Amino acid sequence: MEILKVKNLKTYFEIGKEKFKAVDDVSFSLNEGESLGLVGESGCGKTTTALSIMRLIPKNGWIADGEILYKGMDLTKKSIEDIRKFRWKEISIIFQGAMNALNPVLTVGEQIKEAILLHEKISVTECKKRVLELFDMVEIDKKRVTRYPHEFSGGMKQRVMIAMALSLKPKIIIGDEPTTALDVMVQAQIFDLIERLKNELNMSMILITHDLSIIAENCQHTAIMYGGKILERGKTNEICEKPMNPYTKLLLESFPDLDKEKHMPSSIPGYPPDLTNPPAGCRFHPRCPIADGICASVEPKPCYISDTHSYSCHKGGAL
Ligand SMILES: Nc1ncnc2c1ncn2[C@@H]1O[C@H](COP(=O)(O)OP(=O)(O)OP(=O)(O)O)[C@@H](O)[C@H]1O
Ligand SMILES: [Mg+2]
Structure with missing residues (x-):
């Protein structure tokens, strides 16, 4: 269809x-x-x-x-x-060159959390849980949610962008x-x-x-x-x-x-x-x-x- x-x-x-x-x-x-x-x-x-x-x-x-x-x-x-x-x-998009668009002064977890909270009315606790699930989905060690973009390789940053694009289940x-x-x-x-x-x-x-x-x-x-x-x-x-x-x-x-x-x-x-x-x-x-x-x-x-x-x-x- x-x-x-x-x-x-x-x-x-x-x-x-x-x-x-x-x-x-x-x-x-x-x-x-x-x-x-x-x-x-x-x-x-x-x-x-x-x-x-x-x-x-x-x-x-x-x-x-x-x-x-x-x-x-x-x-x-x-x-x-x-x-x-x-x-x-x-409908969601993984932008061209997206991995370079991560905010260097926020942890990756914070960035995904903000993206979700901007669009969905859920509690912060629930949102944090969702971020961890997303990390699991894109196969990044959950311990890394509190890390900053510069601590990630290019491939991992791209996984973060994918997690962000999928966070609202498009x-x-x-x-x-x-x-x-x-x-x-x-x-x-x-x-x-x-x-x-x-x-x-x-x-x-x-x-x-x-x-x-x-x-x-x-x-x-x-x-x-x-x-x-x-x-x-x-x-x-x-x-x-x-x-x-x-x-x-x-x-x-x-x-x-x-x-x-x-x-x-x-x-x-x-x-x-x-x-x-x-x-x-x-x-x-x-x-x-x-x-x-x-x-x-x-x-x-x-x-x-x-x-x-x-x-x-x-x-x-x-x-
Ligand atoms: N804001 C803009 N103002 C003027 N021209 C633009 C603008 N954005 C894109 N263009 C022009 O429109 C054309 C198509 O651009 P587009 O970015 O869609 O190409 P693309 O196929 O994605 O190319 P690439 O493979 O390099 O990403 C290009 O010639 C580009 O210069
Ligand atoms: Mg293009």
Whole structure:
């Protein structure tokens, strides 16, 4: 069953006199209990999409159009008071670079406690008990609740952030690059932890990353984002086995194949588009090896090749 549906979302920023179309007509859906990976190069609009869902867009930004349906309710139409009732409780986020946002002068236990008390009317004793339970959940020794952030490793700080994001038992958790800056071993441990908690708490997840191998391991569905748009989406195996958009194909090829001999990820030649003045036609056409006249002039519409798999490209599957 669908728990979240994002329909034709447009989120813009104002920079001076210019309009910057960070998210430009994005649609996807998330099923209950499932994980959706949102992938794309830096600056393509992943975090802005997440912040739009949370209604936490920076002041110079706004949702210009579209719907964000959570259990059928359109969150874009809700007042800030209503939004406060569901933010963190229904939908929560582990922010990009969150572990560096812990307050250095408060113990980690205090910080989680404050986050809970801000949203729930429970006694301090009950809250302390909840903090200890959360520490147990994210596998940190309970004795450490009275320690300060600098006494924690990067991986442990990230566990604290996960505990904080889960403290109100949300139905949807958004992980915005939850393991960036951690080494590969610790990354794997954190993903195992997230996966276990997701199942135990029966949550759905949106996982944001630019690493497709992380998505392949952790998500049933994938959406490929480029220059503020979704170029392809579907079940992760559909996307990996039959990529239709050349960008998806190049992105897949740019990751080292773990089964074959090791090589470093390569990058796709060229640069992402300038979103104050995006290219006409397909946003990827200036970098696409098979683009021709129509790609430069007509924006491709989504084509469905299964109930779940769709792509936007005039040359689908030709690369
Ligand atoms: N407050 C803002 N004002 C103006 N532009 C912004 C603002 N926040 C983000 N942007 C721009 O919007 C675009 C999308 O940013 P966003 O952070 O959503 O990208 P991202 O896909 O999360 O990238 P990354 O992988 O680097 O985290 C970027 O070009 C960014 O510079
Ligand atoms: Mg981001």
